[in-house]
Amino acid sequence: MEVELTEDRGRLAERLQGITGENVMLCYQCKKCTLGCPSAYAMKMKPHELMRALQLGLEDPVLWSGTMWICLSCETCNTRCPQDINILKLIDGLRTYYLNRDYYNPVRELPMMHRLFLKLVRRFGRIYELGLVFILNLKMVDPLKDTDMAMPMFLRGKLKFFPHRSEGAKELRKVMSRLEAMEEER
Amino acid sequence: MRYAYFPGCSLSSSASDYDLSLKAVCRALDIELVEVRDWVCCGASSAHATSHLLSVAMPVLSLSHAEEDGFDRLIAPCLACQLRLKAANKEMQEDPEVREKIHRAFDYQYRATVRVYHPLEVMMEEGMMEVIRSRVRKKLSGLKVACYYGCVLTRPPKIAQFDICEDPQSMDSIIRALGGEPLDWSYKTECCGVSMTLTRSDIVLKLSNDILREAKEVGAHAIAVCCPLCQANLDARQIQIEDRYRVQYGIPIIYFTQLMGLAFGAFSKELGLEKLITSPRDALEICGLM
Numbered sequence: 174m175e176v177e178l179t180e181d182r183g184r185l186a187e188r189l190q191g192i193t194g195e196n197v198m199l200c201y202q203c204k205k206c207t208l209g210c211p212s213a214y215a216m217k218m219k220p221h222e223l224m225r226a227l228q229l230g231l232e233d234p235v236l237w238s239g240t241m242w243i244c245l246s247c248e249t250c251n252t253r254c255p256q257d258i259n260i261l262k263l264i265d266g267l268r269t270y271y272l273n274r275d276y277y278n279p280v281r282e283l284p285m286m287h288r289l290f291l292k293l294v295r296r297f298g299r300i301y302e303l304g305l306v307f308i309l310n311l312k313m314v315d316p317l318k319d320t321d322m323a324m325p326m327f328l329r330g331k332l333k334f335f336p337h338r339s340e341g342a343k344e345l346r347k348v349m350s351r352l353e354a355m356e357e358e359r
Numbered sequence: 360m361r362y363a364y365f366p367g368c369s370l371s372s373s374a375s376d377y378d379l380s381l382k383a384v385c386r387a388l389d390i391e392l393v394e395v396r397d398w399v400c401c402g403a404s405s406a407h408a409t410s411h412l413l414s415v416a417m418p419v420l421s422l423s424h425a426e427e428d429g430f431d432r433l434i435a436p437c438l439a440c441q442l443r444l445k446a447a448n449k450e451m452q453e454d455p456e457v458r459e460k461i462h463r464a465f466d467y468q469y470r471a472t473v474r475v476y477h478p479l480e481v482m483m484e485e486g487m488m489e490v491i492r493s494r495v496r497k498k499l500s501g502l503k504v505a506c507y508y509g510c511v512l513t514r515p516p517k518i519a520q521f522d523i524c525e526d527p528q529s530m531d532s533i534i535r536a537l538g539g540e541p542l543d544w545s546y547k548t549e550c551c552g553v554s555m556t557l558t559r560s561d562i563v564l565k566l567s568n569d570i571l572r573e574a575k576e577v578g579a580h581a582i583a584v585c586c587p588l589c590q591a592n593l594d595a596r597q598i599q600i601e602d603r604y605r606v607q608y609g610i611p612i613i614y615f616t617q618l619m620g621l622a623f624g625a626f627s628k629e630l631g632l633e634k635l636i637t638s639p640r641d642a643l644e645i646c647g648l649m
Binding site (some may be wrong): 192212214215226237243244245247249251252255259265268269272280281282283284286287290294298299300302305306311318319320322324325326329330331332333337339340341342344345348349351352355356 | 368371372373374375376383396397398399400402403404405406407408409410411412413415418420421426460463464465510511514515516524525549550552553554555557558559561562565566589595596598599633634636
């Protein structure tokens with residue numbers, strides 16, 4: 174792939190450094206991240222390719238690859254990077270920056286899951302497993318997904334029908350609102 | 360020793376067996392657990408993918424309750440929870456900008472004095488191994504166990520600061536103390552893929568299959584785990600995995616606390632063993648525990 178280097182190519186890397194404090198330019202493509210990555214096989218753009226694309230400011234290919242959502246957050250790449258780059262932090266930076274932006278995302282179900290997860294936690298203070306699975310399956314138009322797994326769990330009392338509520342939920346809602354107000358200020 | 364106890368969402372529902380067995384083991388070891396007042400979800404992988412501040416704030420809420428109530432040690436048995444809690448502590452201690460913002464969002468000003476422990480870390484405290492050995496009533500003789508530590512117990516080492524990062528030994532040494540035989544294998548810290556369990560099950564099935572296959576190949580009778588999320592993936596999904604990859608594993612995925620409880624002479628009901636989906640009966644018959 175041919176890339177024309179213009180001045181604004183560096184903006185993506187700068188913006189990410191602003192959000193995460195991590196410098197993508199330190200990467201020299203040793204590929205340790207990709208070799209240790211458990212989900213690299215499912216990524217169109219592998220972790221080391223993501224690093225190169227970020228260095229070159231290739232925003233669209235980065236977004237369209239879906240790599241940032243296929244990352245499992247298992248921390249292997251961070252642990253092994255010889256340049257001590259916190260790759261997961263960079264990926265989280267991408268996720269938070271693009272979470273509410275409109276772009277073509279091949280794995281839309283991931284940000285959808287995160288939003289729903291936090292919505293439920295905001296309401297109950299804890300995660301309501303059955304509710305999360307049920308709503309998510311409906312949203313993914315696969316209502317019977319994993320029923321073969323859920324039934325034995327249900328029969329053993331491992332899945333609760335009703336949500337657990339925490340008395341801390343009220344405080345959590347207050348804190349979340351304050352944080353949102355602070356983030357809007359910026 | 361008295362600890363604040365942060366069970367996390369899983370242990371209060373899908374992993375009630377881990378909760379039961381951990382409490383039984385702690386009773387036997389004279390460790391007092393006091394549940395954190397009005398704790399809330401740690402945010403897991405969703406908070407840090409949404410907002411960095413939120414990923415610190417959610418653990419801080421529960422940690423601050425523990426601090427306010429006078430605790431300086433806290434046990435979090437889920438790997439995801441313990442990492443989020445430890446990471447939040449580190450941010451609060453080291454990043455003044457984050458600390459200032461978090462303090463603005465809370466009424467109580469958390470000082471990050473509550474140290475977070477995974478139960479395995481507590482077992483590795485000085486002198487604990489002798490206590491564990493002294494409590495063993497029935498040895499796990501002949502039981503070959505593959506200890507599976509999961510992704511984030513020892514990673515990232517800067518936050519975890521526990522055990523050998525790429526080849527942890529703590530659970531192995533506990534199994535040995537119980538009279539069992541821990542196996543040497545190479546999938547101890549490979550990720551099972553749980554953060555995508557609801558969305559991209561295809562990835563989870565592949566990763567979990569790799570772990571089960573390797574355990575079977577080295578001759579494990581059981582896999583010992585220390586995280587409710589790994590357990591759910593390897594146990595509840597085992598039927599799906601066998602179906603998809605046309606294999607037969609039937610390997611029970613047992614919490615290390617359940618194995619400890621069994622060796623200490625607790626009844627299987629006290630340890631929630633009947634809640635395991637892949638039956639541990641055959642494995643436990645080997646060492647005469649069933």
